[in-house]
Amino acid sequence: MKQVCNYMEVLVEKYLDSVLEEWDICKCEKCRKDITALALNNLKPMYTSTESGNVYVKANTYFNPQYAADVVLAINMATKIVSGEVRHE
Numbered sequence: 001m002k003q004v005c006n007y008m009e010v011l012v013e014k015y016l017d018s019v020l021e022e023w024d025i026c027k028c029e030k031c032r033k034d035i036t037a038l039a040l041n042n043l044k045p046m047y048t049s050t051e052s053g054n055v056y057v058k059a060n061t062y063f064n065p066q067y068a069a070d071v072v073l074a075i076n077m078a079t080k081i082v083s084g085e086v087r088h089e
């Protein structure tokens with residue numbers, strides 16, 4: 001079955017851990033979701049239709065180094081915002 005997926009979500013997920021390693025902030029599921037959502041708001045979505053489970057294969061086909069640079073920048077900006085707003089332990 002085909003599904004519509006935002007390729008940028010795949011990239012944010014792919015780079016989130018390596019970007020967060022550089023930051024001394026809370027890395028719980030809630031904060032990660034906040035960072036992911038904020039980063040995606042700053043990125044132009046790129047929708048693709050794909051067979052379910054096949055999204056990574058499709059993502060590699062479309063890979064462009066500029067997307068990675070944009071995604072890493074957006075994650076850093078989002079992390080900076082979230083790190084100033086975290087109010088839970």
Ligand SMILES: [Zn+2]
Nearest residue numbers: 026027028031
């Ligand atoms: Zn947290």
